[in-house]
Amino acid sequence: MINFELDDDQKLIRETVAAFAAEQIRPAARAADESGVIPPELVAKGHELGLVRGAIPEAYGGYGDARSAVTGAIVMEELAWGDLAIAVHLLAPRLLVTPLIEAGGAPLQQRWLPPLAQDQFVAATAALNEPRFDFDPAAMKTVARREGQDFVLSGVKCCVPLAQESSALLVYASGGSEGFDAVEGFVIGRETPGLEISPREENMGLKGVATYTLTLNDCRVDRSARLGGESGLNFTRLLSESRVAIAAMAVGVARAAFEYARDYARERKAFGVPIATKQAIAFMLAEMAIEIDAARLLVWEAAARLDKGENGLKESYQARNYAAQAALTVTDNAVQVLGGHGYIREHPVEMWLRNARGFAVLEGLATV
């Protein structure tokens, strides 16, 4: 039956993560953007929230929490509200954990999950995006060629968070033909021969988190590294989970910018009155609020489908595209509401605009 209310657990989770985002993440956001460094103490504290360990089965040292895309979306929104780069850093290991839980098969899970379930944050990641304007997950240029018992991976991946720091990386590649069914995943070690990791990428936004370009020069991997073993993986679902996560983060960034602009507009005076009392500003804020709520509902709708076991390809695609556009529009409007001050790095809105531009561009940056 239709219901728009979070359950009690979700409310508690949201409160907890929101408090962490406000008290720990937000104050560190600007410094991370400027310096490119996220303090290890912050990462350690974030890890204590169970963002990575939560979903790992107890058998492998995790908490074995029930997984829910809706709950995940709520967590993502709050973390990204704090700061997108820090959120992506904290969540990067999930890029490996979620596919392993969904499709890994016991041997791969046995090997890679226990290290990630530890008390300390251990980096892990996945490589999906490719450095092309028309990157399409259904038509990847990175390919996996079968050679006897092995697979040989070749291609270039980009925007891979924490690749240099990770001991294990999940690489998505096309098994040959086009389409989502042809996509394969391989969990490879950092030291795999032929794997080349670039110096840190320099991007417009997301500057706090280290991302890298990976070049796979005929990397030979054992077939045991193949996600899902002989049966392969449900890539459509993994992609949808990733898109829902990105969409939820877009909502978080948009909300951060909206709230900042709203509060600024109530304080800032022009012509003797707060600028928020002028319709030109008030209507912008109203439209921002509407778009944020609309985007969030689309995210939740897609997430609810995933929780019912559907692949949610269309819905998560809709949510991602809509939320990405909403985030861009809202952050741009936030800069506009602040006027010249919005353009100055003393205020965070310019950073949120730079970060928001990434949502339509980046695939596979996070997952629920």
Next chain:
Amino acid sequence: MIDFELEPQVVNQLKMYHLAAAQLMRPISREFDEREHSEPRAFWEAMWTASQNLGEPADAKPRAGEGASRLRNLNTCLSVEELCWGDAGLFLSIPGGGLGGAAVAAAGTAEQRERFLRRFREGQPKWGAMAITEPGCGSDSAAITTTATRDGDHWVINGTKIFCTAGQMAAEKSEGFVVVWATVDRQAGRAGIKPFVVEHHTPGMTVVRVENKLGIRASDTAMIVFENCRVPADHLLGSAEVKRDGGFKDVMATFDATRPIVAAMAIGVGRAALDFVRDFLAQNNIPVRYGISPRRLTALERDFMEMEVQLKAARLLTWRAAWMLDMGKRNNLEASMAKAKAGKAVTQITQKAVELLGPVGYSRKELVEKWMRDAKINDIFEGTQQINLMIVARRILDYSSRELN
């Protein structure tokens, strides 16, 4: 727990409404658009009979406090979407309490609700209407100049009302009523504005004009003049006492319930256009590819996807606003969000549909051009786009109407 799935019995009920829309409305849609001011009597009879059999009010509009189902307002929005997918003008013309009924439900006492609304559950088709807008004030409904003056055990109403949906049917062509908003105390401003039920054929109430419109032509839009129109004292809905935030709050309470419905109307029209375009693309073997890189989509695919997701976004906001009302939560902000979003989105969706279809869309052989004309009203009545943005802005900024106007 978050859930977007309709219950099976609701889905079944919607199939029935869809059938009615497809079989009773679509076939006469063009005819009553072209023959404005003529009466689709057979359609009205069918809808009235169906509603009597269902034990539901014919127009499926809400009556707070009379709810049988827990999600009454939400279910209403769902059925309204189906019927307006059929034809928004015909939907508005369906006999029933209409906005007048909604006003009685929102502002009346239990006794008044029973006394005035009972008629919609028995006998011949009847209409209720609401008269609030005046020639000199629309969005600024607090500036109403129509007066109600006490004279013994009656109120005497004087003034002119316009844009009164189903006004002619309610006032002169059935045993219905018009709810008139009038001020009992000009000095008191908003607090002095009160709703009065004026029964059909009451002396002093005259329909002087029925408007010619861009769209929703099957629905009559009346100008009504009240000239020393006397109504019994107990026709004032709720309390006669003039207190701060009193009278106008009732108007607002009505809007909180009706705005999601108008949003649902818009969504029905938008869905009609979207379905038409989807079928058209399919017939012409033009694929819409979900999931691929947005940079590889054609302009047509992008346009179609944008129409589709905008409609969905509007629908989700609308469902939320209606659901909140059902849960007894204050939905003033969310109702205006839904109305603002749906009105604008559907205006754009239907305009884009005409564009995408080219001469087919522009031709009166198809209904797409009609839907574009019909859609526009949803961005205007029950609070224009701008008024709803204003309400949203006040809520999110925590400003009163004096601080932000």
